[in-house]
Amino acid sequence: MTEEVFNQVDPITMMAQAETIDFLSHHLDGYDDDEEHIANAILYAMNTNPLAGGFILLFRDEQKIIGAVVMNKTGMDGYIPANTVVYLAVHKDYRGKGQGKKLLKRAMQLTKGDIAIHIKKDQPTDFLTREIGFENEYLELRYHAK
Numbered sequence: 482m483t484e485e486v487f488n489q490v491d492p493i494t495m496m497a498q499a500e501t502i503d504f505l506s507h508h509l510d511g512y513d514d515d516e517e518h519i520a521n522a523i524l525y526a527m528n529t530n531p532l533a534g535g536f537i538l539l540f541r542d543e544q545k546i547i548g549a550v551v552m553n554k555t556g557m558d559g560y561i562p563a564n565t566v567v568y569l570a571v572h573k574d575y576r577g578k579g580q581g582k583k584l585l586k587r588a589m590q591l592t593k594g595d596i597a598i599h600i601k602k603d604q605p606t607d608f609l610t611r612e613i614g615f616e617n618e619y620l621e622l623r624y625h626a627k
Contacts, residue, residue, distance in 0.1 A: 488536040489529045498523055504546045508570040511601055522551045522567040532556030538588050547572040548584040563594030
C-alpha cells in the first residue's frame with residue numbers, strides 16, 4: 482500500500498483529481514454528494530490563501546485508490562476547529578480491515594490544529610472516530626434555504 486498527499490505545495494494533478502472525485506462519488510455510502518461538491522472541496526484544499534487550503538490524502542493498493550480523505554482548513558481556529566474532514570471514504574472491498582482507522586490517523590498526523598468531522602449517527606464511521614478520540618461535543622442543526 483502507498484500513500485499520496487496533495488496540498489498547496491504539491492497540488493493534485495487533473496488525472497488524480499478526476500480519479501478522486503470518481504472514487505468518492507462511488508464510496509461515500511450513505512452520502513449522496515454531487516461530484517461538483519466533491520470537486521469544490523478538492524479545489525478548496527488546494528487554495529494557497531493561508532486561511533484556506535488543506536490537503537487530499539489517498540491510500541492506494543497498486544494503482545487503485547482504496548481510501549481517501551479531503552481535509553479543508555476553516556480559517557476559524559479558536560472558535561471552531563481549524564480543520565474539517567470534508568470527505569472520508571474507504572473502498573467497499575477494504576472495509577473492516579483497519580484501513581479507515583489508518584487513513585484517519587494518518588490524516589490527523591498531517592493536520593495542524595483541531596479537527597471537526599461530520600458523520601451520520603450509528604454509521605461505522607461513528608465507532609471509528611470515537612475509538613480514535615473524537616468526541617461528540619455539539620449537536621449540529623441545519624437549515625436548508627429554499
